[in-house]
Amino acid sequence: MTSEILSLAKYLASSRPEFSLSEMKQYLSRKYEEEQLYAILKTHFFDLDLFCSPDYKCTKLKKSPLPADEVVVRELEAQFKNPGLPLRIEKLIETYIEKSCGKDWHKGETAALIRENIVKQKEEYWNGKGESRYPKIRIISxxxxxxxxxxxxYQYLLLELFKAGLLMNKMxxxxxxxxxGTITLGTLDFFRKLQDIYSRNKMDVKMNIRIGSIEHEPQNIECYKELTSNFLADVIIDEPVHSFIENTPVPEDADxxxxxxxxxxxKTPPHERAVIVERIASLSKNPTLLIIEPADLDNSKALRITQHALINKTFNVYSPCSFIWGKICSGVNCWSFQEPGNIKVPGFMEKIADTTESYRYLNTDMKFSCVILRKDGLIKHTYRARGKFMALSNLKKHIKKHINVAVSVMSGNLGDENTLVFKICDGTTSIPCYAVMPAYHMTENNRVLIDAVYGDIVEIYGTLVRENKEQSSINLLITRNTIVSLAG
Ligand SMILES: C[S@@+](CC[C@H](N)C(=O)[O-])C[C@H]1O[C@@H](n2cnc3c(N)ncnc32)[C@H](O)[C@@H]1O
Known part of the structure; x- marks a missing residue:
């Protein structure tokens, strides 16, 4: 029966731009209510390129970037300005914890066990060992x-992708x-917010989103399924693929x-991780790949090695790296991360941190390394440096001289309020380079450096080159006589 319905839907979808499910009834050999037809067809809408509204009107969807009108961007930015878990998600998580560990999970012996596991997990990261009275304790932590x-x-980065026109109506x-289910839930919440904004602004934007997942740990899959199915959304969530990512079935054309x-x-070394990533993306025609890793020295550096290996395959970096001199960097010795600020402490975190040494259970600062990759050559900043600038690879020959450079700002302030320090890069050297500005030298002519967003390109005129032998790095001194302007 389903096949009869499916073929009819396929036929209608290919022969007209719009039809209603009630129209289908007259052609079917059995009697169906629209509601039943909707339920049967729901998982097929994506493959049929159809959007079907709650009043059962189906429209053919043409894949295109989601409209990012100024008013929409402004409203979205306002919603993410003070990041934190949405109440619905907070409730979802707390209900899950209560179901697993009881209503009093944040008290007495249970709380002590959870706290112990949080500390252990921070050290061992997912390797929490030993039997527990609460088998789900690692997930709870x-x-x-x-x-x-x-x-x-993740939502912060999703907003970037949206503003860049990289999110589509059919994805x-x-x-x-x-x-x-961190990412899946973040996606569901993001698209719900976006859809609400479109509706409020009377924009008729139809979306058809499908999310698949890959995970090898059965308990995580169980948790994923429970959390994502309890967040009602007009998004198709596929059954998670229970597999190791190294040999998982390759997903069909993903966006x-x-x-x-x-x-x-x-366990695979960083450059070989590229093989795993490439394989997973191999059936995708024009995907956006988003890789997020912890900001610590080892993981951050490892990401750039993987990134470089991916560039040597079929990928290009959309952001954050700009190869300003048209030369791809080696990815070696690169420690660069983003710090977009703190999130609001969720209620459940406050509860578990309600003890001595509460700081051990509070985790609120967003700090991560990431890369966005494409296969089609699309890049965020198309700016290229010309003759009047010096490539950072030449700085060693110009110690104690004043020069001009064009560089990407690849960190927030790594110094303190008296001396501001920013990692800079132009893709030409693996020697760490920093722009160093004593706060009293800040002027209207150089404060662009401080206001630059991670990955922004700036032109710096008249900066003094200094060598930091101890750190094997080079500092560019920004004084009140240095001019910094935003490029690209
Ligand atoms: C740190 S968690 C990240 C979960 C989620 N992506 C997030 O950002 O919160 C890493 C997840 O990757 C899974 N994982 C680790 N190695 C894996 C592999 N080889 N194949 C499939 N999943 C793996 C772990 O079981 C765990 O659920």
């Missing part, structure tokens, strides 16, 4: 401690190493593939 920040930083998304905090868990 993860939800309490890691989930909120990972959720918010197949793959959440690789999905864990308890967005996210590896959030998963590559760091692989």
């Amino acid at each position: 993860y939800l309490l401690y890691h989930f909120p920040v990972y959720f918010c930083q 197949s998304i793959i959440d690789v190493g999905a864990g308890p 967005l593939i996210i590896f959030s905090n998963v590559l760091a868990e692989l």
Whole structure:
């Protein structure tokens, strides 16, 4: 019976731009209510390129970037300005914890066990060993401690993708190493917010989003399924693929593939991780790949090695790196991360942190390394440096001289309020380079450096080159006589 309905829907979808499910009834050999037809067809709408509204009107969808009108961007930015878990998600997580550990999970012996596991997990990261009275304790610890920040930083990046026109009205998304569903839930919440904004602004935007996931840990899959199915949304969520990412069945044509905090868990060396990533994206025609990793020295550096190996395959970096001199960097010795700020402490985190040494259970600062990759050559900044600038690879020959450079700002302030320090890069050297500005030298002519967003390109005129032998790095001194302007 389903096949009769499906063939009819296929026929109608190919022969007209719009039809209603009630129209279908007259052609079918059995009597169906529209509601039944909707339920039967729901999982096929994506493949049929159809959007069917709750009043059962079906429209053919043409894949195109989601409209990012100024008013929409402004409203979305306002919603994400003070990042934190949405109340619905907070409730979802807390209900899950209560179901697993009881209503008093944040008190007495249970809380002590959870706290112990949070500390252990921070040290061993998912390797929590030993039998527990609460078999789900590793997931509970993860939800309490890691989930909120990972959720918010992903949404921060999703907003970037949206503003860049990289989110489409019809999208197949793959959440690789999905864990308890951080990325999937972040996506569901983001699209719901976006849809609400479109509706409020009377914009008729139809979306058809499908999310698949890959995960090898059965308990995580169980948690994923429970959390994502309890967040009602007009998004198709596929049954998670229970598999190792190294040999998982390759997803069919995906539009967005996210590896959030998963590559760091692989035993495979960083450059070989590129093989795994490439294989997963191999059937996708024009995907956006988003890789997010922890900001610590080892994981951050490892990401750039993987990134470089991917560039040597079929990928190009959309952001954050700009190869300003048209030369691809080696990816070696690069420690660069983003710090977009703190999130609001969720209620459940406050509860588990309600003890001595509460700081051990509070995790609120977003800090991560990431890369967005494409296969089609699309890049965020098309700016290229010309003759009047010096490539950073030449700085060693110009110590103590004043020069001009064009560089990307690849960190927030790494110094303090008296001396501001920013990592800079132009893709030509693996020697770490920094722009160093004593606060009293800040002027209207150079404060662009401070206001620059991670990855922005700036032109710096009249900066003094200094060598930091101890750190094997080079500092460019920004004084009141240095001019900094935004480029690109
Ligand atoms: C740190 S968690 C990240 C979860 C989620 N992506 C997030 O950002 O919160 C890493 C997840 O990757 C899964 N994982 C690690 N290695 C894997 C592999 N080789 N194949 C599939 N999943 C893997 C782990 O089981 C875990 O759920």
